[in-house]
Amino acid sequence: xxxxxxxxxxxxxxxxxxxxxxxxxxxxxxxxxxxxxxxxxxxxxxxxxxxxxxxxxxxxxxxxxxxxxxxxxxxxxxxxxxxxxxxxxxxxxxxxxxxxxxxxxxxxxxxxxxxxxxxxxxxxxxxxxxxxxxxxxxxxxxxxxxxxxxxxxxxxxxxxxxxxxxxxxxxxxxxxxxxxxxxxxxxxxxxxxxxxxxxxxxxxxxxxxxxxxxxxxxxxxxxxxxxxxxxxxxxxxxxxxxxxxxxxxxxxxxxxxxxxxxxxxx
Amino acid sequence: xxxxxxxxxxxxxxxxxxxxxxxxxxxxxxxxxxxxxxxxxxxxxxxxxxxxxxxxxxxxxxxxxxxxxxxxxxxxxxxxxxxxxxxxxxxxxxxxxxxxxxxxxxxxxxxxxxxxxxxxxxxxxxxxxxxxxxxxxxxxxxxxxxxxxxxxxxxxxxxxxxxxxxxxxxxxxxxxxxxxxxxxxxxxxxxxxxxxxxxxxxxxxxxxxxxxxxxxxxxx
Numbered sequence: 329x330x331x332x333x334x335x336x337x338x339x340x341x342x343x344x345x346x347x348x349x350x351x352x353x354x355x356x357x358x359x360x361x362x363x364x365x366x367x368x369x370x371x372x373x374x375x376x377x378x379x380x381x382x383x384x385x386x387x388x389x390x391x392x393x394x395x396x397x398x399x400x401x402x403x404x405x406x407x408x409x410x411x412x413x414x415x416x417x418x419x420x421x422x423x424x425x426x427x428x429x430x431x432x433x434x435x436x437x438x439x440x441x442x443x444x445x446x447x448x449x450x451x452x453x454x455x456x457x458x459x460x461x462x463x464x465x466x467x468x469x470x471x472x473x474x475x476x477x478x479x480x481x482x483x484x485x486x487x488x489x490x491x492x493x494x495x496x497x498x499x500x501x502x503x504x505x506x507x508x509x510x511x512x513x514x515x516x517x518x519x520x521x522x523x524x525x526x527x528x529x530x531x532x533x534x535x536x537x538x539x540x541x542x543x544x545x546x547x548x549x550x551x552x553x554x555x556x557x558x559x560x561x562x563x564x565x566x567x568x569x570x571x572x573x574x575x576x577x578x579x580x581x582x583x584x585x586x587x588x589x590x591x592x593x594x
Numbered sequence: 595x596x597x598x599x600x601x602x603x604x605x606x607x608x609x610x611x612x613x614x615x616x617x618x619x620x621x622x623x624x625x626x627x628x629x630x631x632x633x634x635x636x637x638x639x640x641x642x643x644x645x646x647x648x649x650x651x652x653x654x655x656x657x658x659x660x661x662x663x664x665x666x667x668x669x670x671x672x673x674x675x676x677x678x679x680x681x682x683x684x685x686x687x688x689x690x691x692x693x694x695x696x697x698x699x700x701x702x703x704x705x706x707x708x709x710x711x712x713x714x715x716x717x718x719x720x721x722x723x724x725x726x727x728x729x730x731x732x733x734x735x736x737x738x739x740x741x742x743x744x745x746x747x748x749x750x751x752x753x754x755x756x757x758x759x760x761x762x763x764x765x766x767x768x769x770x771x772x773x774x775x776x777x778x779x780x781x782x783x784x785x786x787x788x789x790x791x792x793x794x795x796x797x798x799x800x801x802x803x804x805x806x807x808x809x810x811x812x813x814x
Contacts, residue, residue: 488683490679491679492695494678495701495749496700497700497701498669580665581666581669
């Protein structure tokens with residue numbers, strides 16, 4: 329796969345003209361965003377540059393431990409981000425989010441890299457890191473939506489939940505409706521993007537592969553695998569995270585404990 | 595002789611942290627209609643939520659007919675000491691789905707909704723024209739309250755706990771509903787515990803309790 333045009337410093341320098349053009353527009357129209365634009369552009373260069381350097385090292389060292397360590401670090405960051413996006417919280421939400429991320433990555437990522445793609449050796453960073461990164465990036469959206477909706481349902485529709493409890497619902501019965509509602513909400517984005525794939529949007533990964541010189545049908549095959557993988561990860565993750573969260577709000581005695589909700593410090 | 599229903603001690607605070615009641619226990623005999631009176635905001639609803647185990651009260655003891663309930667047995671307690679809550683909450687769905695809700699859960703697996711009795715009770719409370727397929731979200735407040743009451747009576751638990759079940763009803767309908775509740779409470783192995791806002795009805799209760807200043811005592 330070397331039939332792509334390499335970009336070097338001169339090419340990037342020319343591309344910088346584009347961001348300067350955007351800055352000129354801001355100045356000419358007095359939009360006042362040129363400073364933020366500059367900082368954002370700088371952050372893009374620095375953050376992606378660092379990532380590139382790290383990935384070059386990880387690719388070069390070919391160490392299973394290093395890859396595993398990086399994956400764990402990625403799950404921690406994803407869990408933090410998922411929790412930050414939710415508008416309510418509870419003690420232990422970060423642990424639940426991390427467990428969910430780790431478990432779905434292990435199961436879905438393991439299946440895709442080891443069984444579907446058949447990566448050799450098992451930790452080959454060229455495949456493992458981008459694939460797992462895509463699982464995390466997408467399931468993080470699903471999981472935070474799902475957690476948010478679950479807690480929202482418990483608060484806004486507490487009268488309905490307690491109606492079932494008042495007639496002797498077990499924990500499972502009392503939480504069935506909030507759980508269904510939350511998992512459905514968490515899955516909507518991936519369903520939408522699967523439905524729109526190729527018609528409304530050209531998926532980023534596929535675009536990247538084509539640019540890198542892959543035959544389009546190969547890129548499509550990978551994209552299909554990735555979409556299915558994300559759907560499975562979101563479904564599993566959403567279900568798991570609300571089951572874990574549910575245990576905080578309801579013990580085996582099926583008493584609804586909304587006092588365990590913590591308001592989000594904004 | 596031990597009482598039919600015994601539970602407590604219960605303690606609760608309101609949203610601002612003021613003590614509503616502290617160390618309150620409830621001990622009631624069967625075949626009675628018991629009302630709780632007291633100033634509004636005094637914690638009557640909260641006490642009913644403690645009796646029906648909807649509020650978290652880990653230190654409380656609960657006994658019904660000599661049998662104790664705690665921990666994982668609390669769902670069974672709630673199926674026997676059932677609350678008809680204030681504001682008549684409903685699940686999304688039809689009238690029939692709401693009436694059969696208690697029977698659709700594990701606690702109700704050995705019993706079945708009696709459609710004939712359901713229709714007859716609906717007629718008694720003036721809802722004879724309401725089709726079972728009607729969506730509950732289209733009901734008026736008064737209709738919801740009557741439906742909630744009918745649901746509680748159809749479930750027919752040993753102890754029915756009702757929090758202002760007659761609010762928002764026309765006086766003549768309210769009387770009919772109150773008579774239904776009284777009839778329920780006078781049956782063997784049954785007990786009605788409720789909060790009402792009508793002095794005339796309260797005076798017909800077998801026992802009147804008063805919750806005020808954090809204490810539960812005998813009322814007028």
